Amino acid sequence: MVYRELGNTGKKVSIIGHGCENLDRKPYSQVEATVKTALDNGINIFEMFMPGKQIREDVAKALGDRRKDVFIQGHICSTDINQQYDISRDFETSKKYFEDCLRIFGGYLDFGMIFFVDSDKDFNAIFDNGIVEYMQKRKELGDIGHIGFSSHNPLVATKMIKTGIPELMMFSINLAFDLCPPDTYALGELGSDFNKVDFRGINPERAELYKLCERMGVGITVMKPLGAGKLLSTDHTPFSKPMTDIQCIHYALSRPAVASALVGCQTPEEIISSVKYLTASDKEKDYTFFLDDMENDFMGHCVYCNHCQPCPVEIDIAAVNSYLDIAKLNEADIPPSIISHYSELSVGGSACVSCGSCESRCPFGVPIIENMAEAARIFE
Ligand code: SF4
Ligand code: SF4
Numbered sequence: 001m002v003y004r005e006l007g008n009t010g011k012k013v014s015i016i017g018h019g020c021e022n023l024d025r026k027p028y029s030q031v032e033a034t035v036k037t038a039l040d041n042g043i044n045i046f047e048m049f050m051p052g053k054q055i056r057e058d059v060a061k062a063l064g065d066r067r068k069d070v071f072i073q074g075h076i077c078s079t080d081i082n083q084q085y086d087i088s089r090d091f092e093t094s095k096k097y098f099e100d101c102l103r104i105f106g107g108y109l110d111f112g113m114i115f116f117v118d119s120d121k122d123f124n125a126i127f128d129n130g131i132v133e134y135m136q137k138r139k140e141l142g143d144i145g146h147i148g149f150s151s152h153n154p155l156v157a158t159k160m161i162k163t164g165i166p167e168l169m170m171f172s173i174n175l176a177f178d179l180c181p182p183d184t185y186a187l188g189e190l191g192s193d194f195n196k197v198d199f200r201g202i203n204p205e206r207a208e209l210y211k212l213c214e215r216m217g218v219g220i221t222v223m224k225p226l227g228a229g230k231l232l233s234t235d236h237t238p239f240s241k242p243m244t245d246i247q248c249i250h251y252a253l254s255r256p257a258v259a260s261a262l263v264g265c266q267t268p269e270e271i272i273s274s275v276k277y278l279t280a281s282d283k284e285k286d287y288t289f290f291l292d293d294m295e296n297d298f299m300g301h302c303v304y305c306n307h308c309q310p311c312p313v314e315i316d317i318a319a320v321n322s323y324l325d326i327a328k329l330n331e332a333d334i335p336p337s338i339i340s341h342y343s344e345l346s347v348g349g350s351a352c353v354s355c356g357s358c359e360s361r362c363p364f365g366v367p368i369i370e371n372m373a374e375a376a377r378i379f380e
Pocket of ligand 2: 372
Protein backbone atom coordinates (compact mmCIF):
# COMPACT_ATOMS: atom_id res chain seq x y z
CA MET A 1 0.00 0.00 0.00
CA VAL A 2 1.02 3.57 -0.52
CA TYR A 3 0.11 6.20 2.06
CA ARG A 4 -0.37 9.93 1.58
CA GLU A 5 -0.55 12.84 3.98
CA LEU A 6 -4.16 13.93 4.42
CA GLY A 7 -3.81 17.69 4.14
CA ASN A 8 -2.33 19.16 7.31
CA THR A 9 -3.92 16.61 9.64
CA GLY A 10 -0.62 14.84 10.20
CA LYS A 11 -2.36 11.56 9.34
CA LYS A 12 -1.17 9.32 6.54
CA VAL A 13 -3.98 7.49 4.82
CA SER A 14 -3.90 4.66 2.31
CA ILE A 15 -4.40 5.90 -1.25
CA ILE A 16 -7.10 3.27 -1.63
CA GLY A 17 -9.68 3.57 1.12
CA HIS A 18 -12.76 1.58 1.87
CA GLY A 19 -16.21 3.11 1.47
CA CYS A 20 -18.36 0.73 3.54
CA GLU A 21 -21.74 1.79 2.13
CA ASN A 22 -22.16 -1.24 -0.09
CA LEU A 23 -21.76 -3.56 2.89
CA ASP A 24 -24.93 -2.19 4.45
CA ARG A 25 -27.57 -4.89 4.93
CA LYS A 26 -25.14 -7.62 3.87
CA PRO A 27 -24.59 -10.74 6.01
CA TYR A 28 -21.99 -10.33 8.76
CA SER A 29 -19.78 -13.02 7.20
CA GLN A 30 -19.50 -10.87 4.06
CA VAL A 31 -18.79 -7.70 6.05
CA GLU A 32 -16.12 -9.49 8.05
CA ALA A 33 -14.41 -11.04 5.03
CA THR A 34 -14.37 -7.74 3.14
CA VAL A 35 -13.12 -5.65 6.06
CA LYS A 36 -10.40 -8.20 6.87
CA THR A 37 -9.27 -8.28 3.24
CA ALA A 38 -9.09 -4.48 3.27
CA LEU A 39 -6.99 -4.54 6.46
CA ASP A 40 -4.73 -7.28 5.14
CA ASN A 41 -4.07 -5.16 2.05
CA GLY A 42 -3.00 -2.14 4.10
CA ILE A 43 -6.20 -0.10 3.75
CA ASN A 44 -6.35 2.18 6.79
CA ILE A 45 -9.24 4.55 6.10
CA PHE A 46 -12.86 3.48 6.37
CA GLU A 47 -15.77 5.70 5.35
CA MET A 48 -18.82 5.22 7.56
CA PHE A 49 -21.50 7.75 6.66
CA MET A 50 -24.19 5.10 7.01
CA PRO A 51 -26.57 5.81 9.89
CA GLY A 52 -27.76 2.22 10.47
CA LYS A 53 -26.81 0.69 13.80
CA GLN A 54 -26.27 -2.77 12.34
CA ILE A 55 -23.73 -1.84 9.68
CA ARG A 56 -21.82 0.35 12.13
CA GLU A 57 -21.67 -2.45 14.67
CA ASP A 58 -20.76 -5.04 12.05
CA VAL A 59 -17.85 -2.99 10.72
CA ALA A 60 -16.65 -2.22 14.28
CA LYS A 61 -16.87 -5.93 15.17
CA ALA A 62 -14.99 -6.93 12.01
CA LEU A 63 -12.25 -4.40 12.80
CA GLY A 64 -11.97 -5.75 16.36
CA ASP A 65 -8.58 -4.96 17.92
CA ARG A 66 -7.42 -3.47 14.66
CA ARG A 67 -9.73 -0.46 15.15
CA LYS A 68 -6.71 1.37 16.56
CA ASP A 69 -4.80 0.83 13.30
CA VAL A 70 -7.35 2.57 11.07
CA PHE A 71 -8.99 5.94 10.58
CA ILE A 72 -12.77 6.17 10.63
CA GLN A 73 -14.73 8.89 8.86
CA GLY A 74 -17.96 9.16 10.89
CA HIS A 75 -20.69 11.65 10.01
CA ILE A 76 -23.08 13.94 11.82
CA CYS A 77 -26.47 14.77 10.19
CA SER A 78 -26.71 11.32 8.59
CA THR A 79 -29.83 9.61 9.93
CA ASP A 80 -32.21 6.80 9.09
CA ILE A 81 -35.37 7.92 10.83
CA ASN A 82 -37.62 6.21 8.27
CA GLN A 83 -35.33 3.19 7.93
CA GLN A 84 -33.75 4.84 4.90
CA TYR A 85 -30.67 6.99 4.49
CA ASP A 86 -31.75 10.49 5.38
CA ILE A 87 -30.30 13.86 6.30
CA SER A 88 -31.30 15.80 9.39
CA ARG A 89 -30.18 19.26 10.42
CA ASP A 90 -32.07 19.06 13.67
CA PHE A 91 -29.47 19.37 16.41
CA GLU A 92 -30.76 16.78 18.86
CA THR A 93 -31.46 14.19 16.15
CA SER A 94 -28.07 14.70 14.53
CA LYS A 95 -26.31 14.52 17.88
CA LYS A 96 -28.05 11.28 18.80
CA TYR A 97 -26.94 9.47 15.64
CA PHE A 98 -23.44 10.90 15.82
CA GLU A 99 -22.95 9.89 19.43
CA ASP A 100 -24.07 6.41 18.57
CA CYS A 101 -21.37 6.28 15.90
CA LEU A 102 -18.79 7.57 18.39
CA ARG A 103 -19.75 4.95 20.93
CA ILE A 104 -19.66 2.08 18.43
CA PHE A 105 -16.16 2.99 17.25
CA GLY A 106 -14.70 3.12 20.74
CA GLY A 107 -15.56 6.68 21.81
CA TYR A 108 -13.33 8.28 19.20
CA LEU A 109 -13.66 9.18 15.55
CA ASP A 110 -10.53 10.12 13.68
CA PHE A 111 -12.47 12.25 11.23
CA GLY A 112 -15.75 13.83 12.36
CA MET A 113 -17.54 14.71 9.16
CA ILE A 114 -20.51 17.00 8.59
CA PHE A 115 -22.69 15.18 6.14
CA PHE A 116 -23.79 16.33 2.69
CA VAL A 117 -23.17 20.08 2.66
CA ASP A 118 -24.47 20.63 -0.85
CA SER A 119 -26.54 23.81 -0.77
CA ASP A 120 -26.57 27.23 0.85
CA LYS A 121 -29.47 25.94 2.93
CA ASP A 122 -27.27 23.08 4.22
CA PHE A 123 -24.44 25.51 4.88
CA ASN A 124 -26.65 27.89 6.87
CA ALA A 125 -28.34 25.09 8.80
CA ILE A 126 -25.15 23.52 10.10
CA PHE A 127 -24.02 26.87 11.48
CA ASP A 128 -27.41 28.15 12.64
CA ASN A 129 -28.41 24.88 14.34
CA GLY A 130 -25.24 24.54 16.37
CA ILE A 131 -23.84 21.55 14.50
CA VAL A 132 -20.50 23.12 13.60
CA GLU A 133 -20.09 24.44 17.14
CA TYR A 134 -20.89 21.00 18.55
CA MET A 135 -18.24 19.37 16.34
CA GLN A 136 -15.70 21.97 17.44
CA LYS A 137 -16.48 21.18 21.07
CA ARG A 138 -16.14 17.45 20.42
CA LYS A 139 -12.77 18.10 18.88
CA GLU A 140 -11.67 20.17 21.88
CA LEU A 141 -12.75 17.30 24.11
CA GLY A 142 -10.64 14.91 22.05
CA ASP A 143 -13.58 12.81 20.87
CA ILE A 144 -12.83 13.51 17.26
CA GLY A 145 -9.42 14.02 15.72
CA HIS A 146 -10.28 16.36 12.85
CA ILE A 147 -13.36 18.09 11.48
CA GLY A 148 -14.35 17.41 7.90
CA PHE A 149 -17.41 17.53 5.68
CA SER A 150 -18.79 15.86 2.60
CA SER A 151 -20.19 17.55 -0.47
CA HIS A 152 -20.97 17.12 -4.13
CA ASN A 153 -21.23 20.81 -4.95
CA PRO A 154 -18.00 22.69 -5.69
CA LEU A 155 -19.43 26.15 -4.99
CA VAL A 156 -20.81 25.28 -1.56
CA ALA A 157 -17.71 23.21 -0.78
CA THR A 158 -15.54 26.21 -1.65
CA LYS A 159 -17.57 28.37 0.73
CA MET A 160 -17.16 25.75 3.45
CA ILE A 161 -13.38 25.46 2.93
CA LYS A 162 -13.04 29.24 3.10
CA THR A 163 -14.44 29.27 6.65
CA GLY A 164 -11.12 27.71 7.64
CA ILE A 165 -12.91 25.15 9.83
CA PRO A 166 -12.67 21.88 7.84
CA GLU A 167 -9.40 19.99 7.83
CA LEU A 168 -10.59 17.47 5.29
CA MET A 169 -13.31 17.14 2.70
CA MET A 170 -14.90 14.09 1.16
CA PHE A 171 -15.91 15.08 -2.35
CA SER A 172 -17.36 13.19 -5.32
CA ILE A 173 -14.61 13.09 -7.92
CA ASN A 174 -14.39 11.25 -11.19
CA LEU A 175 -13.75 12.33 -14.74
CA ALA A 176 -17.44 12.42 -15.62
CA PHE A 177 -18.45 14.56 -12.64
CA ASP A 178 -15.48 16.85 -13.26
CA LEU A 179 -16.91 17.69 -16.67
CA CYS A 180 -20.18 18.85 -15.12
CA PRO A 181 -21.06 22.39 -14.15
CA PRO A 182 -21.58 22.84 -10.39
CA ASP A 183 -25.35 22.85 -10.57
CA THR A 184 -25.58 19.59 -12.51
CA TYR A 185 -26.67 17.08 -9.98
CA ALA A 186 -25.06 14.03 -11.48
CA LEU A 187 -25.32 11.92 -8.35
CA GLY A 188 -27.12 8.72 -9.23
CA GLU A 189 -28.19 10.16 -12.55
CA LEU A 190 -24.97 9.89 -14.44
CA GLY A 191 -26.34 8.27 -17.55
CA SER A 192 -29.31 10.56 -18.12
CA ASP A 193 -27.75 13.81 -16.92
CA PHE A 194 -24.82 13.35 -19.16
CA ASN A 195 -26.99 13.62 -22.23
CA LYS A 196 -27.44 17.25 -21.24
CA VAL A 197 -23.82 18.00 -20.50
CA ASP A 198 -21.74 19.88 -22.97
CA PHE A 199 -18.29 18.27 -22.85
CA ARG A 200 -16.12 21.32 -23.06
CA GLY A 201 -13.53 20.57 -20.45
CA ILE A 202 -12.91 20.13 -16.77
CA ASN A 203 -15.31 22.38 -14.90
CA PRO A 204 -13.28 25.34 -13.62
CA GLU A 205 -15.16 25.59 -10.30
CA ARG A 206 -14.24 21.99 -9.53
CA ALA A 207 -10.62 22.44 -10.59
CA GLU A 208 -10.37 25.60 -8.47
CA LEU A 209 -11.82 23.82 -5.46
CA TYR A 210 -9.12 21.12 -5.55
CA LYS A 211 -6.42 23.75 -5.87
CA LEU A 212 -7.91 25.75 -3.00
CA CYS A 213 -7.80 22.64 -0.82
CA GLU A 214 -4.15 22.12 -1.71
CA ARG A 215 -3.40 25.75 -0.90
CA MET A 216 -5.17 25.61 2.46
CA GLY A 217 -3.83 22.20 3.48
CA VAL A 218 -7.27 20.57 3.41
CA GLY A 219 -6.96 16.93 2.39
CA ILE A 220 -9.51 15.35 0.08
CA THR A 221 -10.90 11.87 0.33
CA VAL A 222 -12.80 10.87 -2.77
CA MET A 223 -16.26 9.37 -2.89
CA LYS A 224 -17.74 7.95 -6.08
CA PRO A 225 -14.38 7.53 -7.83
CA LEU A 226 -16.04 4.94 -10.08
CA GLY A 227 -19.25 6.99 -10.51
CA ALA A 228 -21.15 4.39 -8.46
CA GLY A 229 -19.89 1.78 -10.94
CA LYS A 230 -21.52 3.51 -13.88
CA LEU A 231 -18.26 4.57 -15.43
CA LEU A 232 -17.31 0.89 -15.66
CA SER A 233 -20.54 -0.05 -17.38
CA THR A 234 -21.02 -0.27 -21.13
CA ASP A 235 -24.65 0.73 -20.69
CA HIS A 236 -24.13 3.72 -18.42
CA THR A 237 -20.81 5.24 -19.35
CA PRO A 238 -21.10 8.76 -20.75
CA PHE A 239 -18.00 8.05 -22.84
CA SER A 240 -17.60 5.96 -25.97
CA LYS A 241 -16.41 3.02 -23.87
CA PRO A 242 -16.27 2.13 -20.18
CA MET A 243 -13.35 3.18 -18.02
CA THR A 244 -11.54 0.62 -15.86
CA ASP A 245 -11.45 0.86 -12.08
CA ILE A 246 -7.70 1.46 -12.34
CA GLN A 247 -8.23 4.44 -14.66
CA CYS A 248 -10.93 5.87 -12.40
CA ILE A 249 -8.79 5.51 -9.28
CA HIS A 250 -5.84 7.07 -11.07
CA TYR A 251 -7.92 10.02 -12.21
CA ALA A 252 -9.09 10.69 -8.65
CA LEU A 253 -5.62 10.28 -7.17
CA SER A 254 -4.07 12.66 -9.67
CA ARG A 255 -6.23 15.65 -8.59
CA PRO A 256 -4.54 18.19 -6.30
CA ALA A 257 -5.00 17.62 -2.54
CA VAL A 258 -6.43 14.13 -2.97
CA ALA A 259 -5.08 11.66 -0.45
CA SER A 260 -7.37 8.66 -0.81
CA ALA A 261 -9.90 7.23 -3.24
CA LEU A 262 -12.61 5.50 -1.23
CA VAL A 263 -13.82 2.56 -3.25
CA GLY A 264 -17.18 1.08 -2.29
CA CYS A 265 -16.17 -2.59 -2.35
CA GLN A 266 -18.67 -5.16 -1.17
CA THR A 267 -16.64 -8.33 -1.47
CA PRO A 268 -13.04 -9.40 -0.80
CA GLU A 269 -12.65 -9.86 -4.57
CA GLU A 270 -13.56 -6.23 -5.19
CA ILE A 271 -10.96 -5.13 -2.63
CA ILE A 272 -8.35 -7.25 -4.42
CA SER A 273 -9.39 -5.71 -7.73
CA SER A 274 -9.08 -2.14 -6.43
CA VAL A 275 -5.64 -2.67 -4.88
CA LYS A 276 -4.41 -3.97 -8.23
CA TYR A 277 -4.05 -0.25 -8.91
CA LEU A 278 -0.85 -0.40 -6.84
CA THR A 279 0.86 -2.68 -9.33
CA ALA A 280 -0.78 -1.36 -12.49
CA SER A 281 1.41 -0.11 -15.33
CA ASP A 282 1.31 3.48 -16.52
CA LYS A 283 -0.48 2.24 -19.62
CA GLU A 284 -3.22 0.66 -17.51
CA LYS A 285 -3.65 3.86 -15.51
CA ASP A 286 -3.77 6.13 -18.54
CA TYR A 287 -7.18 7.80 -18.85
CA THR A 288 -6.29 10.32 -21.53
CA PHE A 289 -8.25 8.43 -24.17
CA PHE A 290 -11.41 9.65 -22.48
CA LEU A 291 -10.30 13.26 -22.73
CA ASP A 292 -9.18 12.86 -26.34
CA ASP A 293 -12.50 11.21 -27.03
CA MET A 294 -14.51 14.38 -26.73
CA GLU A 295 -14.53 17.85 -28.08
CA ASN A 296 -12.69 19.72 -25.41
CA ASP A 297 -10.72 22.71 -24.44
CA PHE A 298 -8.12 20.84 -22.43
CA MET A 299 -5.49 22.09 -24.84
CA GLY A 300 -2.68 23.87 -23.07
CA HIS A 301 -3.84 22.84 -19.58
CA CYS A 302 -2.10 20.11 -17.62
CA VAL A 303 -4.45 17.42 -16.36
CA TYR A 304 -1.66 15.73 -14.34
CA CYS A 305 -1.94 12.49 -16.29
CA ASN A 306 1.81 11.70 -16.54
CA HIS A 307 1.53 10.84 -20.21
CA CYS A 308 4.64 12.95 -20.86
CA GLN A 309 7.00 10.66 -18.93
CA PRO A 310 9.78 9.59 -18.98
CA CYS A 311 11.85 12.72 -18.64
CA PRO A 312 15.59 12.07 -19.18
CA VAL A 313 16.49 14.21 -16.17
CA GLU A 314 13.70 12.69 -14.09
CA ILE A 315 11.54 15.74 -13.51
CA ASP A 316 8.11 14.84 -12.13
CA ILE A 317 6.44 17.04 -14.73
CA ALA A 318 2.86 16.60 -13.49
CA ALA A 319 3.88 17.52 -9.93
CA VAL A 320 5.82 20.59 -11.07
CA ASN A 321 2.85 21.66 -13.21
CA SER A 322 0.40 21.16 -10.35
CA TYR A 323 2.47 23.28 -7.91
CA LEU A 324 2.96 25.88 -10.62
CA ASP A 325 -0.79 26.05 -11.28
CA ILE A 326 -1.43 26.69 -7.60
CA ALA A 327 1.38 29.23 -7.30
CA LYS A 328 0.10 31.15 -10.29
CA LEU A 329 -3.28 31.68 -8.64
CA ASN A 330 -1.56 34.26 -6.47
CA GLU A 331 2.18 34.55 -6.87
CA ALA A 332 2.39 37.06 -4.05
CA ASP A 333 0.96 34.60 -1.57
CA ILE A 334 2.13 31.08 -2.34
CA PRO A 335 1.17 28.71 0.50
CA PRO A 336 4.24 27.53 2.45
CA SER A 337 3.07 23.92 2.01
CA ILE A 338 3.34 24.28 -1.78
CA ILE A 339 6.81 25.79 -1.54
CA SER A 340 7.79 22.96 0.75
CA HIS A 341 6.29 20.28 -1.55
CA TYR A 342 8.19 21.74 -4.47
CA SER A 343 11.45 21.82 -2.52
CA GLU A 344 10.97 18.15 -1.66
CA LEU A 345 10.98 17.17 -5.33
CA SER A 346 14.23 15.41 -6.10
CA VAL A 347 14.54 17.38 -9.37
CA GLY A 348 13.12 20.83 -10.02
CA GLY A 349 12.04 22.57 -13.20
CA SER A 350 15.48 24.20 -13.58
CA ALA A 351 16.93 20.80 -14.51
CA CYS A 352 14.99 20.80 -17.77
CA VAL A 353 17.34 20.53 -20.76
CA SER A 354 14.59 21.43 -23.26
CA CYS A 355 14.84 18.13 -25.08
CA GLY A 356 11.15 18.43 -25.96
CA SER A 357 10.42 14.70 -25.72
CA CYS A 358 7.69 15.34 -23.14
CA GLU A 359 5.93 17.91 -25.31
CA SER A 360 5.74 15.46 -28.17
CA ARG A 361 4.01 12.96 -25.84
CA CYS A 362 1.61 15.38 -24.12
CA PRO A 363 -1.86 14.94 -25.65
CA PHE A 364 -2.90 18.38 -24.44
CA GLY A 365 -0.26 20.62 -25.98
CA VAL A 366 1.00 21.81 -22.58
CA PRO A 367 4.00 24.15 -22.99
CA ILE A 368 6.07 22.00 -20.64
CA ILE A 369 9.48 23.55 -21.32
CA GLU A 370 8.03 27.00 -20.67
CA ASN A 371 6.32 25.72 -17.52
CA MET A 372 9.54 24.19 -16.17
CA ALA A 373 11.30 27.54 -16.62
CA GLU A 374 8.38 29.34 -14.98
CA ALA A 375 8.45 26.93 -12.01
CA ALA A 376 12.19 27.45 -11.66
CA ARG A 377 11.69 31.23 -11.68
CA ILE A 378 8.96 31.11 -9.05
CA PHE A 379 10.22 28.38 -6.73
CA GLU A 380 13.95 28.28 -7.17
S1 SF4 B 1 2.15 17.92 -19.26
FE1 SF4 B 1 0.65 16.89 -20.56
S2 SF4 B 1 1.17 14.73 -20.49
FE2 SF4 B 1 2.27 15.74 -18.83
S3 SF4 B 1 0.96 15.49 -17.04
FE3 SF4 B 1 0.41 17.46 -17.98
S4 SF4 B 1 -1.25 17.01 -19.42
FE4 SF4 B 1 -0.32 15.07 -18.88
S1 SF4 C 1 11.83 19.02 -22.11
FE1 SF4 C 1 12.52 19.17 -20.01
S2 SF4 C 1 10.85 18.37 -18.82
FE2 SF4 C 1 10.52 17.70 -20.92
S3 SF4 C 1 11.43 15.63 -21.00
FE3 SF4 C 1 12.95 17.10 -21.68
S4 SF4 C 1 14.12 17.62 -19.85
FE4 SF4 C 1 12.22 16.65 -19.16
